[in-house]
Amino acid sequence: MIQFRLDSRSGVPTYMQLVLQVRQAVRLGVLRPGDQLPTVKEVVETLAINPNTVLKAYRQLDGEGLVEGRRGQGTYVTQGIAATTAADDGSLREELLSWVRRAQGAGLDEEDIDALVASVTREAFTGRVA
Amino acid sequence: MTAPVTVTGPTTRSAVRAVGLGKRYGSRWALRDCTFDLPAGSVTALVGQNGAGKSTLLHLAVGLTEPTAGRVEILGSSARRQPRDVLPRLGFVAQDHALEPRFRVADMLEVGRRLNPRWDAALAREHLARLGIPLGQRVGGLSGGQRAQVALTMALAKRPEILVLDEPAAALDPLARRELLRMLMGAAADTGLTVLLSSHVISDLERVCDHLVILAAGEVRLTGPTDEVVAAHRLLSGPRTEPTAVARMHHVVSENHTDRQTTLLVRSTRHVYDSRWRVDEIGLEEIVLGYLSQTAPGKDVTE
Amino acid sequence: MTWLAWRQQRSEILAATAILLLLTAILVPTGLGMAWAFDRDELAGCLGQTTPTCLGALDSFERRFEGIIDATGWFSLLPLLIGVLFAAPLVVELDRGTHRLAWTQSITRRRWLVTKLGLITVGATAYAALLAGLITWWRAPVDDLYGRLRPAAFQLEGIVPIAYTLFAVGLVLAAGTVLRRPVPAIGVAAVLFVTVRVLVETYVRPHYQPAVHLAGDSADAPRLAWMIRSGPSTTYQPADRFWLFQGIETVTFVAAAACLVGIAVWRIRTRSR
Structure with a gap:
């Protein structure tokens, strides 16, 4: 069983925090296919949050095919998440490593690099002008 | 037990509807031209500063006061005009809890049992x-948190379809506040209860509420589902300017200026082409603060 | 709802009961003593007589019971006390806002109001009637000697104490709903109660029926009459008008009480907070 936590300062919407935690747990193997998610009431009473938020999170996970709501029984994990293939992982990692080395060479410290990566990542995913 | 999606019914059914609602005390309008519609099954926060008209609005909704203008309906009927249709389906927790201080807790439960056809005595006792509140204790001797819990228990044991709470957590310490919200949300999850609560404390609202009504100076400034409200607002920061150009494209809710920088809270999802402006997402709490600090009132409804 | 109304008024009803029991404990023994002394000295045979034996017996009866008879003059405030005990809890409830508890349960405001007012009026009437009966019994020997149409007796006996009590209830409710604060409301109600009672007694009651005029002084008036003016010429109300005057006074005060309760009901129904 997964135990949800909330970070009220993260700025990530509550339902999305729940979605991310389930995905993470499935990815890490904490939740396996067939495992049951906590009931809406359990989540609501532990976290003191709106039941509709939990419903929304579970609906989204259901829509992604990650979990399945069985009427009158509960919500169950249906499948694992395939991690990116090792080969992809390896080559991407190498490219990033060489990029970080270049950045170091150009005089950026760890914080600078982190900020730059975060900024570019966000730009790529939101498509918005920073 | 799974998500009780069907229990809440179609979300189009209206739980609380106000149309042009207004209340005047003497020559002062405590509430003016209020219009909103809250769907059944929603948990709505009515936010505003002290004196914004929150209590007035809730008292009008539950029929404790008569409107000067317009109307307000709960579950399709007026609590004032058709009390028999509304009162048994409505739970109300007043800001001061309106309990008899001389009564014992058990006496309060007896009041509930005798005055309500759908009273659930087992639920109340449980x-x-x-919560560890002894039934033999006098209400006047309970702590503020315990009184709030007794009042909420009284309201929930009516087995209401809608629960209206006036500043339920205002006088509570953080632990009691969390405990109260836990109990409230648990009840909402159980029965698909519609909840309307007022608050001047805006932290925690995002996790508790899915709808929002922002009230300032007796007027509704914003109403809508919280996720749509959050999605519809952006924070723009850029060089110090008068925001006329931006205002032409984006509705400016509030603005802040320092010597060098201007920060704008805008209600808009449009792209900002001027690259001097930095665009940021903004949380619910800051959006609410933006509306509450608004200098020029304007009414906005997020559809 | 009756249970709630009773439970909310319980302390005050118990206080009223305690007062009633205390007065019973005082009045029954003294009343019996007074009746016993009245019989022993055969005062009934002395009524209207002026023989030295009778005058002596009357004198000693008077000296023996003067103190307690005078003390019962304060009983004219009992209707106010009972009225406050029964009506004030409702005013306090409206002030504290606990009426909102009942108003948001599943009963209508009309039923709440009818039950509340019902308990208040029935309770106040019952306690006032018991007290009035007790005092009327107690004063019987005194009345035989001095008459009961005199204000000192009239206000304590018969049915007017009930009407005064309801009047006090009306004053407290009306003042409480208009002023919205219990303590000032009770103060105002008490002042008005005493003022109206004095004004009625002084200026209105003597004219319920045309008074009888005499050329002579009060000695020529019939026994037990209420002397309104004595001196060279005398004005009085004959003693046999007691129940007529009680009826007129009762109707007057009950009507006033009804108007005051009407004001309270109107104020409660149009409450805006």
């Missing part, structure tokens, strides 16, 4: 036992 709630109080879980």
Whole structure:
């Protein structure tokens, strides 16, 4: 069983925090296919949050095919998440490593690099002008 | 037990509807031209500063006061005009809890049993036992948190379809506040209860509420589902300017200026082409603060 | 709802009961003593007589019971006390806002109001009637000697104490709903109660029926009459008008009480907070 936590300062919407935690747990193997998610009431009473938020999170996970709501029984994990293939992982990692080395060479410290990566990542995913 | 999606019914059914609602005390309008519609099954926060008209609005909704203008309906009927249709389906927790201080807790439960056809005595006793509130204790001798819990228990044991709470957590310490919200949300999850609560404390609202009504100076400034409200607002920061150009494209809610920088809270999802402006997402709490600090009132409804 | 109304008024009803029991404990023994002394000295045979034996017996009866008879003059405030005990809890409830508890349960405001007012009026009437009966019994020997149409007796006996009590209830409710604060409301109600009672007694009651005029002084008036003016010429109300005057006074005060309760009901129904 997964135990949800909330970070009220993260700025990530509550339902999305729940979605991310389930995905993470499935990815890490904490939740396996067939495992049951906590009931809406359990989540609501532990976290003191709106039941509709939990419903929304579970609906989204259901829509992604990650979990399945069985009427009158509960919500169950249906499948694992395939991690990116090792080969992809390896080559991407190498490219990033060489990029970080270049950045170091150009005089950026760890914080600078982190900020730059975060900024570019966000730009790529939101498509918005920073 | 799974998500009780069907229990809440179609979300189009209206739980609380106000149309042009207004209340005047003497020559002062405590509430003016209020219009909103809250769907059944929603948990709505009515936010505003002290004196914004929140209590007035809630008292009008539950029929404790008569409107000067317009109307307000709960579950399709007026609590004032058709009390028999509304009162048994409505739970109300007043800001001061409106309990008899001389009564014992058990007496309060007896009041509930005698005055309500759908009273659930087992639920009331179980709630109080879980919270460790002794039935033999006098209400006047309870702590603020315990009184709030007794009042909420009284309201929940009516088995209401809608629960209206006036500043339920205002006088509570953080732990009691969390405990109260836990109990409230648990009840909402159980029965698909519609909840309307007022608050001047805006932290925690995002996790508790899915709808929002922002009230300032007796007027509704914003109403809508919280996720749509959050999605519809952006924070723009850029060089110090008068925001006329931006205002032409984006509705400016509030603005802040320092010597060098201007920060704008805008209600808009449009792209900002001027690259001097930095665009940021903004949380619910800051959006609410933006509306509450608004200098020029303007009414906005997020559809 | 009756249970709630009773439970909310319980302390005050118990206080009223305690007062009633205390007065019973005082009045029954003294009343019996007074009746016993009245019989022993055969005062009934002395009524209207002026023989030295009778005058002596009357004198000693008077000296023996003067103190307690005078003390019962304070009983004219009992209707106010009972009225406050029964009506004030409702005013306090409206002030504290606990009426909102009942108003948001599943009963209508009309039923709440009818039950509340019903308990208040029935309770106040019952306690006032018991007290009035007790005092009327107690004063019987005194009345035989001095008459009961005199204000000192009239206000304590018969049915007017009930009407005064309801009047006090009306004053407290009306003042409470208009002023919205219990303590000032009770103060105002008490002042008005005493003022109206004095004004009625002084200026209105003597004219319920045309008074009888005499050329002579009060000695020529019939026994037990209420002397309104004595001196060279005398004005009085004959003693046999007691129940007529009680009826007129009762109707007057009950009507006033009804108007005052009407004001309270109107104020409660149009409450805006």
